[in-house]
Amino acid sequence: xxxxxxxxxxxxxxxxxxxxxxxxxxxxxxxxxxxxxxxxxxxxxxxxxxxxxxxxxxxxxxxxxxxxxxxxxxxxxxxxxxxxxxxxxxxxxxxxxxxxxxxxxxxxxxxxxxxxxxxxxxxxxxxxxxxxxxxxxxxxxxxxxxxxxxxxxxxxxxxxxxxxxxxxxxxxxxxxxxxxxxxxxxxxxxxxxxxxxxxxxxxxxxxxxxxxxxxxxxxxxxxxxxxxxxxxxxxxxxxxxxxxxxxxxxxxxxxxxxxxxxxxxxxxxxxxxxxxxxxxxxxxxxxxxxxxxxxxxxxxxxxxxxxxxxxxxxxxxxxxxxxxxxxxxxxxxxxxxxxxxxxxxxxxxxxxxxxxxxxxxxxxxxxxxxxxxxxxxxxxxxxxxxxxxxxxxxxxxxxxxxxxxxxxxxxxxxxxxxxxxxxxxxxxxxxxxxxxxxxxxxxxxxxxxxxxxxxxxxxxxxxxxxxxxxxxxxxxxxxxxxxxxxxxxxxxxxxxxxxxxxxxxxxxxxxxxxxxxxxxxxxxxxxxxxxxxxxxxxxxxxxxxxxxxxxxxxxxxxxxxxxxxxxxxxxxxxxxxxxxxxxxxxxxxxxxxxxxxxxxxxxxxxxxxxxxxxxxxxxxxxxxxxxxxxxxxxxxxxxxxxxxxxxxxxxxxxxxxxxxxxxxxxxxxxxxxxxxxxxxxxxxxxxxx
Numbered sequence: 001x002x003x004x005x006x007x008x009x010x011x012x013x014x015x016x017x018x019x020x021x022x023x024x025x026x027x028x029x030x031x032x033x034x035x036x037x038x039x040x041x042x043x044x045x046x047x048x049x050x051x052x053x054x055x056x057x058x059x060x061x062x063x064x065x066x067x068x069x070x071x072x073x074x075x076x077x078x079x080x081x082x083x084x085x086x087x088x089x090x091x092x093x094x095x096x097x098x099x100x101x102x103x104x105x106x107x108x109x110x111x112x113x114x115x116x117x118x119x120x121x122x123x124x125x126x127x128x129x130x131x132x133x134x135x136x137x138x139x140x141x142x143x144x145x146x147x148x149x150x151x152x153x154x155x156x157x158x159x160x161x162x163x164x165x166x167x168x169x170x171x172x173x174x175x176x177x178x179x180x181x182x183x184x185x186x187x188x189x190x191x192x193x194x195x196x197x198x199x200x201x202x203x204x205x206x207x208x209x210x211x212x213x214x215x216x217x218x219x220x221x222x223x224x225x226x227x228x229x230x231x232x233x234x235x236x237x238x239x240x241x242x243x244x245x246x247x248x249x250x251x252x253x254x255x256x257x258x259x260x261x262x263x264x265x266x267x268x269x270x271x272x273x274x275x276x277x278x279x280x281x282x283x284x285x286x287x288x289x290x291x292x293x294x295x296x297x298x299x300x301x302x303x304x305x306x307x308x309x310x311x312x313x314x315x316x317x318x319x320x321x322x323x324x325x326x327x328x329x330x331x332x333x334x335x336x337x338x339x340x341x342x343x344x345x346x347x348x349x350x351x352x353x354x355x356x357x358x359x360x361x362x363x364x365x366x367x368x369x370x371x372x373x374x375x376x377x378x379x380x381x382x383x384x385x386x387x388x389x390x391x392x393x394x395x396x397x398x399x400x401x402x403x404x405x406x407x408x409x410x411x412x413x414x415x416x417x418x419x420x421x422x423x424x425x426x427x428x429x430x431x432x433x434x435x436x437x438x439x440x441x442x443x444x445x446x447x448x449x450x451x452x453x454x455x456x457x458x459x460x461x462x463x464x465x466x467x468x469x470x471x472x473x474x475x476x477x478x479x480x481x482x483x484x485x486x487x488x489x490x491x492x493x494x495x496x497x498x499x500x501x502x503x504x505x506x507x508x509x510x511x512x513x514x515x516x517x518x519x520x521x522x523x524x525x526x527x528x529x530x531x532x533x534x535x536x537x538x539x540x541x542x543x544x545x546x547x548x549x550x551x552x553x554x555x556x557x558x559x560x561x562x563x564x565x566x567x568x569x570x571x572x573x574x575x576x577x578x579x580x581x582x583x584x585x586x587x588x589x590x591x592x593x594x595x596x597x598x599x600x601x602x603x604x605x606x607x608x609x610x611x612x613x614x615x616x617x618x619x620x621x622x623x624x625x626x627x628x629x630x631x632x633x634x635x636x637x638x639x640x641x642x643x644x645x646x647x648x649x650x651x652x653x654x655x656x657x658x659x660x661x662x663x664x665x666x667x668x669x670x671x672x673x674x675x676x677x678x679x680x681x682x683x684x685x686x687x688x689x
Contacts, residue, residue, distance in 0.1 A: 187243015
């Protein structure tokens with residue numbers, strides 16, 4: 001087989017979801033006259049994503065087996081000076097893996113949506129949105145230049161805004177999508193500054209050309225400071241990743257994104273938007289390897305996110321928010337791996353996490369459907385005997401999440417912990433403690449949710465809000481009043497239809513086995529060798545990690561002897577004791593640690609700080625600039641003041657206009673005298689000398 005991939009195949013993989021989105025979005029909505037019904041709309045969008053997945057799988061095979069690569073310009077948009085604005089694709093191991101992850105998870109979400117959104121009035125619009133989301137992410141991961149990267153970056157942000165606020169008659173959903181949009185603008189400001197610095201100093205936006213100039217960029221200082229230019233560029237780029245991948249303190253939008261329907265929660269949290277920042281930093285590894293300062297910054301932010309966001313998952317009662325805070329914590333793990341230069345481990349955890357996190361979100365959605373759209377885990381319990389498929393798949397996802405040996409999450413999480421342990425960066429000690437402690441925290445909140453939902457006493461008929469349980473946080477009060485399963489919250493729970501359970505089963509398979517089969521080539525092999533650069537002399541963590549690796553079986557058997565395994569087991573056992581054996585204990589602990597509970601319940605007061613200090617401060621500054629700067633200085637002094645000054649001067653000078661000829665003659669004589677004595681006489685004396 002040729003060593004070069006086909007441009008037409010790659011274009012088809014990227015554009016197939018866009019075609020489905022356009023057709024369903026125009027002809028399946030009132031905008032285009034509702035020509036397409038529900039079945040045709042979801043069939044077109046699913047077909048588009050299916051085509052993209054098949055072509056992505058073919059591309060992955062060509063890349064992995066035949067060593068095929070692609071790095072070419074597809075279309076040149078414009079040339080500004082010597083700066084080329086292009087659309088192009090770079091396909092290597094990293095890109096091919098991301099293409100398959102994005103399209104497979106998206107395909108599962110599309111199929112799942114048929115059942116989950118069955119009764120929603122915006123059915124066709126939702127399919128158009130999620131298909132458009134897939135196209136935006138494909139353009140992002142396939143790009144070979146910063147312009148296309150930025151297009152995909154902003155496109156996933158825009159579509160996430162539309163999806164989080166999908167139920168636009170629901171005030172909390174509108175608040176959530178505005179929050180996501182604004183927080184991401186903060187991160188994107190740093191991102192575009194980084195791209196601008198690259199364009200200014202490298203003179204190109206093409207990845208390959210920028211990477212070729214890295215040695216030159218690494219020797220430059222940032223003008224007016226003692227900072228190195230490469231450090232400033234990397235930190236600016238990572239600020240963009242902090243917004244997209246929800247790193248502290250730009251994480252606040254992600255839990256509120258639960259206001260959107262569950263399928264989009266799975267898509268955002270598993271395979272698209274939040275993984276964009278992790279992918280970008282891994283792709284930019286040649287830049288980040290030149291700055292230990294930037295890597296330490298990445299490491300500290302990731303460690304804080306991994307540990308402290310996990311704490312927040314412990315006190316959540318909304319089933320989707322528990323999984324959301326789990327996503328935040330796992331993104332922190334990926335960022336820690338990036339910070340210790342274990343880029344291949346970061347993208348490996350990105351891949352494994354995509355499968356089991358999509359499984360957990362879709363499982364949570366299945367539970368919500370089964371208990372008549374109640375989301376509070378305190379009023380569930382005993383669902384195992386009613387929802388067998390949802391139970392077993394959720395258990396498998398939870399076991400993968402906590403890093404159970406032989407499950408996919410074990411191989412990626414343990415690799416991150418070991419890489420942090422081997423790193424020689426100053427912040428590595430704190431990061432190692434954070435990811436190690438995070439193992440216990442993850443196991444505790446994951447199995448707290450699992451035990452409360454699937455085991456113990458049945459509490460679904462004791463919900464004090466049961467009389468309006470179908471008006472949950474999940475749904476707007478205006479669209480779902482006629483749910484058959486929402487009429488009577490006291491009815492027995494039920495298993496979800498096949499369009500919901502089949503994606504759960506298909507996602508459960510890679511959640512269990514994919515880590516075992518791919519750890520060797522992805523982390524310790526050559527699959528990513530030309531996509532990721534690591535300076536092993538300066539950052540030896542990956543080299544030492546590979547030295548102690550003796551295969552997936554040996555790693556799993558050794559894992560049961562290590563601290564992470566026993567910490568995870570301790571978390572599971574403690575959750576079992578507190579929520580099944582002695583359910584009065586959590587309330588007693590809560591009463592004794594009231595201040596700590598309030599701190600966690602208020603999410604470290606980050607929302608309060610953003611709303612009452614930053615937002616009000618910015619509003620106050622804006623009013624001050626408006627009143628003091630615009631109205632007082634510009635309008636009052638500069639514009640109106642100059643007009644009044646001219647008017648006053650004119651009022652004085654017009655009194656000199658008497659209309660008498662001798663007055664004008666006298667003024668001319670006086671003026672001539674001044675001219676001769678003040679100006680001409682000094683020049684005459686100077687010329688005479």
